[in-house]
Amino acid sequence: MKLSYFDLLSPAPIYIENIGGIISPRLKDISSIGINTYQYYLTILKMDLKIYFTLTGQAEQFEQLSTEDKLHLNVFDLLTMNRQSIDLLQNVLNFFIEEDVIYSSEQKAFYVQNGNSTVGIITKELYPKVCDLICQRNYIKSNQEEDLSKVKSKKALEIMKKLKKGRAEKAIRTTPDRNMELGNIISAVANKSQSINIINIWDLTVYEVWDCFSRLSNNNIYDIQSMSVAVWGNKDNFFDATTWFKRIYDTD
Numbered sequence: 001m002k003l004s005y006f007d008l009l010s011p012a013p014i015y016i017e018n019i020g021g022i023i024s025p026r027l028k029d030i031s032s033i034g035i036n037t038y039q040y041y042l043t044i045l046k047m048d049l050k051i052y053f054t055l056t057g058q059a060e061q062f063e064q065l066s067t068e069d070k071l072h073l074n075v076f077d078l079l080t081m082n083r084q085s086i087d088l089l090q091n092v093l094n095f096f097i098e099e100d101v102i103y104s105s106e107q108k109a110f111y112v113q114n115g116n117s118t119v120g121i122i123t124k125e126l127y128p129k130v131c132d133l134i135c136q137r138n139y140i141k142s143n144q145e146e147d148l149s150k151v152k153s154k155k156a157l158e159i160m161k162k163l164k165k166g167r168a169e170k171a172i173r174t175t176p177d178r179n180m181e182l183g184n185i186i187s188a189v190a191n192k193s194q195s196i197n198i199i200n201i202w203d204l205t206v207y208e209v210w211d212c213f214s215r216l217s218n219n220n221i222y223d224i225q226s227m228s229v230a231v232w233g234n235k236d237n238f239f240d241a242t243t244w245f246k247r248i249y250d251t252d
Contacts, residue, residue: 001129003133005247008024008136008137011024013098014133016133019097019120019129020098021097021098022096022130022133022134023097023205024138024205024206025038025205026204027209031202041095043055044088044089045092045134045135046135046140048075049074049075052078052079074124076127080103089103089110090103096134099112099113100112100114107123108123109123109124138206139206139210139211185213189213192216211248214248218248
């Protein structure tokens with residue numbers, strides 16, 4: 001489910017039927033729990049089987065699992081196997097969902113409650129969708145795995161396995177860019193924007209901050225290009241004056 005650009009920018013919760021209100025946390029909300037906790041929460045939501053086994057000190061056991069065994073495992077079941085990880089996941093969901101999220105051991109699912117009314121239920125089947133929606137509201141791509149057990153075609157299954165392996169290898173090779181850490185982005189936006197400063201930026205949602213950063217970056221390039229063309233011209237004698245408001249988010 002791809003959320004619209006308008007909804008992603010909205011400071012209000014996005015209400016999804018049978019789930020509840022998905023929020024984009026404000027910077028001050030992230031500050032209240034700490035940046036490390038916030039990043040850890042996102043790690044839980046983006047967790048695949050390999051990450052789960054690695055974080056729990058079972059990386060070697062994961063490599064020894066057969067393809068058949070992996071097909072019958074999913075992160076939701078693993079995270080709801082004991083009280084400690086259940087409480088962790090419940091805290092994560094409560095941070096990103098407006099209503100109260102409570103785990104039911106009988107149903108093996110999380111109930112989303114507004115007062116005495118149940119407005120949603122997060123089951124094993126619905127969990128990947130919830131993770132993806134939360135990730136969208138936080139300006140990140142979900143890392144939820146495709147359910148390979150539902151793939152009937154042997155050829156399609158092999159292709160999906162190769163794609164999955166390629167993404168995993170790419171993730172290992174990629175070194176995090178410290179310039180893109182949230183703290184640095186907050187400082188950059190607060191000191192570059194003409195209206196946002198280090199005092200009022202904490203009222204913005206995390207999605208708004210990343211979007212502002214993208215716009216400021218694009219407009220900075222536009223200003224440089226327009227000045228260059230105004231002074232030196234260009235070989236095509238053409239300058240696209242609409243570049244500054246071109247879409248930077250595509251819903252397709």
